[in-house]
Amino acid sequence: MAYDKFKILNSSAVPLNIDNVDTDQIIPARFLKATERKGFGDNLFRDWRYNSDDSKVESFPLNNSIYKGKILVAGKNFGCGSSREHAVWAIYDYGFRAVVSSFFADIFKNNCLNIGVLPIQVSDSFLEEIFLEIERDSTSTFEIDLEDQEFRVLSSNKNEKFNISAYKKSNMSNGFDDIDYLINKKDKISAFSNKTRY
Amino acid sequence: MGKTLFDKVWDSHVIEKIDDGPDVLFIDKHFIHEVTSPVAFVGLKNRNLKVMYPERTFATADHNTPTTNQHLPIKDRLSALQVKTLEKNCNEHGINFWGLGHKKNGIVHVIGPENGITQPGLTIVCGDSHTSTHGAFGAIAFGIGTSEVEMVLACQTIMQQKPMKMRINVNGELSPNVTPKDVAIYIISKLSSSGATGYFVEYAGSVFENMSMEGRMTVCNLSIEMGARGGMIAPDEKTLEYIKGREYAPKNSEWDKAIKYWSTLKTDEDGIFDKEYNFNGEEIEPMITYGTNPGMAIPISKSIPKAKKSESKSSYQKALDYMEFNEGDKMIGKKIDYVFLGSCTNGRIEDFRTFASLIKGRKKSNSVNAWLVPGSHKVLKSIRDEGILDILTQSGFKLREPGCSACLAMNDDKIPKGKYAVSTTNRNFEGRQGPGARTLLASPLVAAATAITGQITDPRDII
Numbered sequence: 001m002a003y004d005k006f007k008i009l010n011s012s013a014v015p016l017n018i019d020n021v022d023t024d025q026i027i028p029a030r031f032l033k034a035t036e037r038k039g040f041g042d043n044l045f046r047d048w049r050y051n052s053d054d055s056k057v058e059s060f061p062l063n064n065s066i067y068k069g070k071i072l073v074a075g076k077n078f079g080c081g082s083s084r085e086h087a088v089w090a091i092y093d094y095g096f097r098a099v100v101s102s103f104f105a106d107i108f109k110n111n112c113l114n115i116g117v118l119p120i121q122v123s124d125s126f127l128e129e130i131f132l133e134i135e136r137d138s139t140s141t142f143e144i145d146l147e148d149q150e151f152r153v154l155s156s157n158k159n160e161k162f163n164i165s166a167y168k169k170s171n172m173s174n175g176f177d178d179i180d181y182l183i184n185k186k187d188k189i190s191a192f193s194n195k196t197r198y
Numbered sequence: 199m200g201k202t203l204f205d206k207v208w209d210s211h212v213i214e215k216i217d218d219g220p221d222v223l224f225i226d227k228h229f230i231h232e233v234t235s236p237v238a239f240v241g242l243k244n245r246n247l248k249v250m251y252p253e254r255t256f257a258t259a260d261h262n263t264p265t266t267n268q269h270l271p272i273k274d275r276l277s278a279l280q281v282k283t284l285e286k287n288c289n290e291h292g293i294n295f296w297g298l299g300h301k302k303n304g305i306v307h308v309i310g311p312e313n314g315i316t317q318p319g320l321t322i323v324c325g326d327s328h329t330s331t332h333g334a335f336g337a338i339a340f341g342i343g344t345s346e347v348e349m350v351l352a353c354q355t356i357m358q359q360k361p362m363k364m365r366i367n368v369n370g371e372l373s374p375n376v377t378p379k380d381v382a383i384y385i386i387s388k389l390s391s392s393g394a395t396g397y398f399v400e401y402a403g404s405v406f407e408n409m410s411m412e413g414r415m416t417v418c419n420l421s422i423e424m425g426a427r428g429g430m431i432a433p434d435e436k437t438l439e440y441i442k443g444r445e446y447a448p449k450n451s452e453w454d455k456a457i458k459y460w461s462t463l464k465t466d467e468d469g470i471f472d473k474e475y476n477f478n479g480e481e482i483e484p485m486i487t488y489g490t491n492p493g494m495a496i497p498i499s500k501s502i503p504k505a506k507k508s509e510s511k512s513s514y515q516k517a518l519d520y521m522e523f524n525e526g527d528k529m530i531g532k533k534i535d536y537v538f539l540g541s542c543t544n545g546r547i548e549d550f551r552t553f554a555s556l557i558k559g560r561k562k563s564n565s566v567n568a569w570l571v572p573g574s575h576k577v578l579k580s581i582r583d584e585g586i587l588d589i590l591t592q593s594g595f596k597l598r599e600p601g602c603s604a605c606l607a608m609n610d611d612k613i614p615k616g617k618y619a620v621s622t623t624n625r626n627f628e629g630r631q632g633p634g635a636r637t638l639l640a641s642p643l644v645a646a647a648t649a650i651t652g653q654i655t656d657p658r659d660i661i
């Protein structure tokens with residue numbers, strides 16, 4: 001049992017309207033030196049959040065107190081680049097439980113699902129709507145309903161369905177991970193490992 | 199219905215298919231390193247699990263290790279702790295550990311092939327996205343996250359949705375001084391940095407058939423930079439020749455059986471791809487990047503283009519601002535502060551031969567700092583044995599010790615803020631080579647030409 005169960009999330013959102021955000025930006029390599037999964041949230045988007053003298057970059061959305069919430073809304077091709085799971089740990093540790101974009105990099109998406117951050121892929125036009133809604137009212141609340149696989153803009157009743165496999169959905173809503181599943185399959189695995197392919 | 203190379207290898211590793219879920223995939227070989235493995239071992243401990251097949255996992259220290267004075271203790275406290283932790287975990291679980299100074303130590307994707315661990319038809323994973331490198335041998339190889347590292351340690355399997363299939367054909371012949379790196383960057387510039395997301399790529403056509411194994415590794419290595427899970431090339435005579443006799447390669451009757459099986463690993467005539475691209479080798483020139491993702495690349499002789507329709511204007515401008523470049527700027531002649539030869543993309547012996555072939559008899563520019571970092575101890579030894587070190591030294595270059603180095607700048611090898619580096623690595627992301635560093639990706643030949651003149655130089659103008 002690896003993380004909190006995910007059912008319904010009601011929250012305002014933090015906008016990051018930039019395309020191709022890579023995992024080196026989400027967490028720069030120099031912060032990957034830990035041997036435990038602790039404290040990564042402090043360095044989330046480090047080089048965009050802080051100047052080199054450690055003062056805050058005021059214009060960066062995470063430093064803008066009008067934006068709060070457990071949902072991060074980002075431009076397309078979010079999470080490309082390095083496979084570092086530390087990127088998702090940082091997002092989780094900072095307090096986000098869902099990331100919304102119109103397009104995710106593969107490994108990043110897998111990493112999210114493996115630790116209980118819900119990656120929600122929406123259409124380009126719906127993503128635009130969400131950004132506009134946050135711009136209109138930064139406290140606007142969104143609802144993520146995992147059971148119905150729907151993302152809802154509560155103020156306007158504009159909704160969009162999202163995809164998730166039945167397997168991952170059940171994992172997320174029960175807080176299970178893949179190892180919980182795999183350890184019951186060990187006999188099958190060892191039988192397979194003895195098979196030769198040539 | 200015919201199968202693709204990818205189907206053949208994937209399907210033969212599926213232990214179980216889950217309805218509306220992933221496949222449970224058996225993993226033949228697993229590489230680990232000091233940065234993405236520690237938390238996986240903590241996970242094992244918390245669950246009270248052992249490593250299921252320790253002999254299938256190989257460990258190296260490469261990501262944060264120093265590239266000078268490797269015989270001394272690592273100065274950086276946290277880096278030292280990560281390497282120590284890896285060693286301790288490996289000892290505890292009986293995993294092969296090739297630490298600093300070990301003669302098989304080096305960058306994870308360099309040492310796998312060079313020790314014969316990487317073979318056709320295998321599934322290979324590692325907590326590093328450039329695991330795609332091993333696909334050059336007709337293996338399915340891809341990067342995974344730390345939760346998945348834990349899965350492989352615990353159960354020798356991972357759960358993955360089968361990706362879609364793409365074939366990229368490059369036919370014709372390459373012009374002189376156009377290298378495998380240029381071919382890869384060319385393809386990424388055409389497809390964009392997300393153009394192959396969701397796909398596994400097979401590279402086919404005469405350009406790849408004529409390429410050396412080292413070159414094929416460079417190409418497969420960069421598959422992830424267009425978003426692909428991985429890339430692969432069907433094994434052929436060259437593949438066998440490369441593997442034969444290496445330490446972990448099959449021997450005697452096992453070898454005979456292996457090559458018989460490997461000869462079946464190719465896409466059937468009627469194998470079906472979800473997407474296919476065709477390019478002409480003659481059209482490819484030496485390439486260079488100008489922005490902050492590998493898709494922002496052009497032929498070196500060209501000027502920086504306008505944003506494409508598919509690109510967001512603000513993201514494009516953000517990239518140019520970071521680089522302090524303008525639309526319409528010519529690339530040739532831009533002043534460069536650093537040149538980096540190395541990484542799992544271009545840190546193999548062939549890359550050092552290529553670099554040396556250009557600088558031979560010339561002098562390094564005084565205004566350039568050049569960091570040359572072999573991909574492994576074996577590469578380092580060949581550099582010495584083949585006389586390449588002498589050529590480098592005579593031209594004013596120094597050689598460092600093996601590791602990832604400035605590819606991700608986790609150790610001390612950081613390009614300073616605002617400086618420009620022509621780099622043979624794989625990522626030009628903001629800050630990738632150090633906070634504020636500006637990276638231009640290119641081939642070892644472009645790197646060599648630039649190191650000689652101190653400005654971006656087309657190798658064809660020198661040779």
Ligand code: SF4
Binds near residue numbers: 307326541601605
């Ligand atoms: S050289 Fe760079 S890309 Fe390759 S394994 Fe090391 S850090 Fe990763």
